Amino acid sequence: MVIKHKNIFKTESAWSNADEKLLCLDTGSWRTERPVLDKEKCNYCGLCALYCPPQCMKDMGDYFEADLAFCKGCGICATECPRKAITMVPEGEFADEG
Template identity: 40%
Template structure:
């Protein structure tokens, strides 16, 4: 386990880093080239509940200005975030 995770266990949501995986040092090079669909966020519908942020298996959803932002350099297009959002703020769209 990375030292970050051993030494700094978050107790509240605000203590969780902006990018969960980046700050733990796991992602070092772009790896989303094979994705064929991508999640798009409707910021008007997003209420910033962070469910998608907590459920993304790759930790590539960031907290940003009370809402979220997705890093497409690392998102795999799995669609879990879209399934997680009960407000329909995330939709999967085909890559062009």
């Protein structure tokens, strides 16, 4: 057997850099709703980031914001936010952004 494949992983098991490679799927394209943050209500508690399944909430210093390239639109952040600072808005309302 002639192997033409160039290894993706340096390790035997599938270890990767969680800051980059873990976010490797185009999960943003799955989204039908996106989280919109009311910064006035947000007190930077970080629960949204803890609960986010693809772990795509970016720490902006005094609030968190979903990385829309990976946000699947599941709405868990909006459900978990104790201050109701996140609202899920249908993607259709952002249609002009493509």
